[in-house]
Amino acid sequence: MQIFQHIQQYLGASIDRERLQSLLSQRGHAFGFSDSRALYINSRVRMLALLFAILTPLWIPIDYLLLDSAQFQLMAVVRLFFSLMLLMLSGVPDQDVSLRQAHNRLFALMVMPAVFHLASLMILASVPPSDYLICYSFLPFLIIVMHSVFPLTLFEGVRLALLSITLLSLGPMLQGSLWSFGGFANMWLMCLLMGVALWTQISQLQMKIQLFEEATTDPLTGLLNRRTLMNQLVHIRRLLLRNGRPVALLMMDLDHFKQINDRFGHQVGDKVLKVFSNILQTQVRSSDYVARFGGEEFLVVLPEARTGDAVLLAERILNACRGTSIELPDQTKIGFSLSIGVGRLDINNTVEASLSSVDAALYRAKQEGRDRYVAVDSTFEAAQYDQLLPASKPKKAARKLRTAIGWR
Incomplete structure (x- = not known):
C-alpha cells in the first residue's frame, strides 16, 4: 500500500491506483497497448542496434594507430563480430512482434555493448593509462543512458538495470579496481544515471498509456471506439x-x-x-x-x-x-x-x-x-x-x- 502512496506523490495526485499498477507492471495493460508498446520498443532497438553496428567498426583506424599488432588484431575481430551481431539485430522486422520478443531483443541490445566493453577491457589491460583508454570508459555510461529511450514499467526497468550494472561491473571486478575510489565513483555515477533513466522510462510509459487511451476510447462514454x-x-x-x-x-x-x-x-x-x-x-x-x-x-x-x-x-x-x-x-x-x-x-x-x-x-x-x-x-x-x-x-x-x- 505504501509503495503506491510514495509513487503517487512523485508522479502526481491525479494518478489513481489502477494507473499506478499499469506503471509498475504490464499485467494491467490492454491487449492492444501491449502490441503497440512492443512495436515501439522493437523499432527503437533496431534503430540503436543499427547505429552501434555502423559506429563500432569506424573506430578500427584509431586502434590501428595506437595499439600494437596483436592487440589491434584482437580488437578488430571483436569489433567486426559485435558489429555483425548488432547488424543482425537491427534487421529483425517489426511485423507481428510480441512484447516478449521485444523484451528479448532489448535484452540483447543491452548485453552486446556490455560484453564488448568487458572484452575490450581484457584485451587492453596492458595498455598504459591514456586519453585513448578514457574513450572506452565512456561506453558504460552510454549504455546506461540508452535505457531512457524505452517506455518500460518499473519492474521491467529495474530488471534490465540490474542486468546492465552487473555486466558493467564485471570488468572492474576482474581488474581489481571495483572497490577503489575511481571504481566506486564510476559505480555511483552509473547508479545515479540509471535512476534518471528509470524515471524517464516510467514517464514515457505514462504518456504512451494516456495517448493510447485517448486514441482508443470514446471521449463521451469512456467505452472503446x-x-x-x-x-x-x-x-x-x-x-x-x-x-x-x-x-x-x-x-x-x-x-x-x-x-x-x-x-x-x-x-x-x-x-x-x-x-x-x-x-x-x-x-x-x-x-x-x-x-x-x-x-x-x-x-x-x-x-x-x-x-x-x-x-x-x-x-x-x-x-x-x-x-x-x-x-x-x-x-x-x-x-x-x-x-x-x-x-x-x-x-x-x-x-x-x-x-x-x-x-x-x-x-x-x-x-x-x-x-x-x-x-x-x-x-x-x-x-x-x-x-x-x-x-x-x-x-x-x-x-x-x-x-x-x-x-x-
Whole structure:
C-alpha cells in the first residue's frame, strides 16, 4: 500500500491506483497497448542496434594507430563480430512482434555493448593509462543512458538495470579496481544515471498509456471506439474461433434517440448515452469488449459465449434500461429504450458478414416495435440484409461496415 502512496506523490495526485499498477507492471495493460508498446520498443532497438553496428567498426583506424599488432588484431575481430551481431539485430522486422520478443531483443541490445566493453577491457589491460583508454570508459555510461529511450514499467526497468550494472561491473571486478575510489565513483555515477533513466522510462510509459487511451476510447462514454473494437475483432476471430471457441455479438441502437436530442437538447442526449454506457459496463463481464460503434449505436463482443448467453445478457440490458430514467433540469424524468440484434462471429464468414447479420437482426427488432432483441436465425441469410432495412439504409449501412473493416 505504501509503495503506491510514495509513487503517487512523485508522479502526481491525479494518478489513481489502477494507473499506478499499469506503471509498475504490464499485467494491467490492454491487449492492444501491449502490441503497440512492443512495436515501439522493437523499432527503437533496431534503430540503436543499427547505429552501434555502423559506429563500432569506424573506430578500427584509431586502434590501428595506437595499439600494437596483436592487440589491434584482437580488437578488430571483436569489433567486426559485435558489429555483425548488432547488424543482425537491427534487421529483425517489426511485423507481428510480441512484447516478449521485444523484451528479448532489448535484452540483447543491452548485453552486446556490455560484453564488448568487458572484452575490450581484457584485451587492453596492458595498455598504459591514456586519453585513448578514457574513450572506452565512456561506453558504460552510454549504455546506461540508452535505457531512457524505452517506455518500460518499473519492474521491467529495474530488471534490465540490474542486468546492465552487473555486466558493467564485471570488468572492474576482474581488474581489481571495483572497490577503489575511481571504481566506486564510476559505480555511483552509473547508479545515479540509471535512476534518471528509470524515471524517464516510467514517464514515457505514462504518456504512451494516456495517448493510447485517448486514441482508443470514446471521449463521451469512456467505452472503446469503433476502430479499436474492429482491431480487437480481428484478433479475437483468429485466436478464439480457430480453437473452436464461440464468440457472441450484441449490436444495440437507442430507440428514437434523434427525437430526444431534438426535443430536450444534446446535453440530455449526451446524458442518455453516458447512463446507457454505465448500464452496459455493469452488465457485461470483465472479459467482454464494449464499444460505442457510432452515434447511438453500440457493439458488445462476448468471447467464449454462445448465442444463448448473449440472449440472456440482452434481456438483462433491456430490463435495466426499462427501470432507468433521466432527470431533466425541470425535475421531470424521461426514459429510454433500445433495440438489440444478437448473433455470433462465424469462422466460415468474414467479420463484415457476421456484423451484417447482427445489424440486420437489429433493424428487424426496430421494425417489430423496438424495445426488444432479435437473434440471428440459422436460416437467416446475409443476403436478406438489404430487405430488412429501410429504403435509404442499405448502401449507407454496407459502406459503414466496409469502412469499419478497413480500419485495421
